[in-house]
Amino acid sequence: MLRGLYTAATGMMTEQIRTDTIANNLANVNTNGYKKDEMISEEFESVLLHRINDDSQQGSILDLQNIDTARKYLLKGTVAADEGGMAPSIGSLGRGAKVAEIAVVRDQGALENTGNKLDLAITGDGYFSVNTPQGVRYTRDGNFYRSAAGQLVTANNQAVLNTAGQAINLPPDTADINIGADGTVNAGGQNLGQIGLAGFADRGALLKEGDNLYRPQNGAQPQQAAGSIQQGWLERSNVNVAREMVELINNYRTYEADSKALVTQDSLLDKAVNDVGRVS
Structure with a gap:
């Protein structure tokens, strides 16, 4: 019990x-x-259960499969539960x-259309790389802003990184910002770099850390992801x-x-x- x-x-x-x-x-x-x-x-x-010394339904113990083995254990007064399938099985517990x-x-x-040029959604595989006090982390949340310092940042003021692992700086007073499907950022006719999309061969290599962020475990290294970016959209839950x-x-x-x-x-x-x- x-x-x-x-x-x-x-x-x-x-x-x-x-x-x-x-x-x-x-x-x-x-x-x-x-x-x-x-x-x-x-x-x-x-646990696999067996009946021991139980002849209520089997008749004599000698009625079991192996007569010689049964006789040996009968002389000892016991029945082995693990030798030759001797004892009748009750089942598992x-x-x-x-x-x-x-x-x-x-x-x-x-995907939800927001019309905001700094809102980005990933379709397919991939994560945005962001810089945090704990190191580089990854997220699917593409709700980005321009910081006071002119960097492309998350809602928690974490810099979004390019393919070289550097922050992306947006020129001031520039509303004409275009971001291509491959993550290339153009503003006022100027190429500002390419947003890095990180992918992992083992999808279980990332662990949730909180604040909608993921961290790699066991030394997992990112690689170029196959997903694409859609500007003006956000991926919902x-x-x-x-x-x-x-x-x-x-x-x-x-x-x-x-x-x-x-x-x-x-x-x-x-x-x-x-x-x-x-x-x-």
């Missing part, structure tokens, strides 16, 4: 993490370039659930609100079932301790 308590409890803890993941997705439904998270759960390694991974779903989000709400309801039902199983196991344990063992 104690195992049942732990099994139900691990299920509840797993579903709590799933609830937090769904809540975070819903909170970022209006965040530009946000990619939803999806929690993947798995079962703890199950699960030991609860655990979080295997919180994966990022990198599907393309819908790829979160589907209706789908997330359905998942939230389903998650609640699963949590509720685990909770009832926990209460039932506790009630059975209470009866076993206080009633079954009582001396009349």
Whole structure:
């Protein structure tokens, strides 16, 4: 019964993490370039159970497959559960659930036309490279501005980097800014460089860091991405609100079932301790 308590409890803890993941997705439904998270759960390694010294349905132990081996263990008074398939199998007993991974779903989000020349959307693979106090980070949020110093920056005043890893400087009082699909920036007939689009061979090489930024892990190195840039557009979040709400309801039902199983196991344990063992 104690195992049942732990099994139900691990299920509840797993579903709590799933609830937090769904809540975070819903909170970022209006965040530009946000990619939803999806929690993947798995079962703890199950235990294979066998009947020991049980002839209630098998007749004699000598009725098992290997008569000689059965006789050997019969003389010892035991039946081996792991030799030659001797003991009848009851089945597997699960030991609860655990979080295997919180994966990022990198599907393309819908594009929204803003008409702002400094709003950029990436179609296909790629990330904008930005300079932060922690080093170079990557984002899909193309809601950019011109800073007081004349640099192309994010909403958090982080410089957007070109293919050479340098900040892009925009001339003052220039409204005629054109950015091509390859990221080439032109203003007033002057070529100001090319916005770098970073890609990674292993899409799992990037980890979410917060503030809509990603950081590479395990020394992953960026390469030229195959995506293209659309000026005057923004990529919206790829979160589907209706789908997330359905998942939230389903998650609640699963949590509720685990909770009832926990209460039932506790009630059975209470009866076993206080009633079954009582001396009349």
